[in-house]
Amino acid sequence: MEIVILPSASEIAKLVADKVQKLLKIKPNLVLGLATGSTPIPIYDELVARYEQGLFSFSKVRAFLLDEYVNLPFGHPQSYLEVIRRCFVNRLDIDPNNVHAPDGTFSDMFLSCSSYESKIKESGGVDLQILGIGIDGHIAFNEQGSSLVSRTRVKTLTERTRQDNARFFNSTNEVPRHVVTQGLGTIMDAEHIVLVATGISKAKAVANTVEGAVSASCPASILQMHKHVTVVLDDASASDLERQDYYRSTFSAKPSWQSI
Ligand code: F6R
Numbered sequence: 001m002e003i004v005i006l007p008s009a010s011e012i013a014k015l016v017a018d019k020v021q022k023l024l025k026i027k028p029n030l031v032l033g034l035a036t037g038s039t040p041i042p043i044y045d046e047l048v049a050r051y052e053q054g055l056f057s058f059s060k061v062r063a064f065l066l067d068e069y070v071n072l073p074f075g076h077p078q079s080y081l082e083v084i085r086r087c088f089v090n091r092l093d094i095d096p097n098n099v100h101a102p103d104g105t106f107s108d109m110f111l112s113c114s115s116y117e118s119k120i121k122e123s124g125g126v127d128l129q130i131l132g133i134g135i136d137g138h139i140a141f142n143e144q145g146s147s148l149v150s151r152t153r154v155k156t157l158t159e160r161t162r163q164d165n166a167r168f169f170n171s172t173n174e175v176p177r178h179v180v181t182q183g184l185g186t187i188m189d190a191e192h193i194v195l196v197a198t199g200i201s202k203a204k205a206v207a208n209t210v211e212g213a214v215s216a217s218c219p220a221s222i223l224q225m226h227k228h229v230t231v232v233l234d235d236a237s238a239s240d241l242e243r244q245d246y247y248r249s250t251f252s253a254k255p256s257w258q259s260i
Pocket of ligand 1: 035038039040132138
């Protein structure tokens with residue numbers, strides 16, 4: 001795991017966008033894993049700004065979302081597919097048909113989840129997965145206690161996650177109880193995973209993820225078992241890390257030829 005601590009969300013966005021830009025040069029048909037939620041928005045804004053400057057094209061990029069609410073009507077403004085369309089996909093030249101999300105309106109749950117897994121495999125697998133993290137350590141919608149080798153499936157949200165996400169709805173009651181989410185095993189198949197966190201509310205989850213034991217009580221801690229993970233943090237979300245000084249000195253001494 002590489003831990004990068006930067007002063008602001010905009011610095012984080014630039015670093016991650018640099019990585020995407022570099023990958024696009026090597027592989028224009030990059031397969032990107034996209035997280036929704038508030039944390040990655042500055043990254044998407046930065047990518048859109050660079051696209052508008054003509055620095056790259058997303059025309060051949062394929063993208064997979066991590067998760068989706070179950071049974072929100074098709075086109076509901078808070079469906080994760082709609083959110084990612086609004087904040088990212090509709091703002092650059094990616095083909096909307098190449099942007100996939102788990103189907104939350106399925107009639108056959110098992111078929112729908114396994115066909116999502118197959119779609120990811122058929123694409124050649126995710127090259128770069130962008131992840132946020134919940135204050136309890138969830139990634140995608142793998143709540144505490146999730147199997148560390150789980151695949152795409154339906155999960156029940158905790159009350160805490162529903163309350164956290166109520167800010168996007170009129171009330172907690174409107175937040176669906178069920179979601180369909182890539183499993184931890186699915187996420188772990190990505191070639192490179194970049195987890196981003198900002199704000200003091202994420203400090204404990206970040207410390208448990210990076211320096212705690214690998215445990216289903218902190219689902220993100222499974223990332224310790226991945227060969228290429230970059231955790232990009234602001235000062236506040238890094239504030240509970242014991243080895244902060246080491247991470248900072250490692251990053252500042254990083255050879256210039258080596259990207260994240
Ligand atoms: C959403 C997702 C979630 C969020 C997490 C943090 O696709 O995967 O795990 O990343 O709930 O959300 P924010 O960034 O809004 O704090």
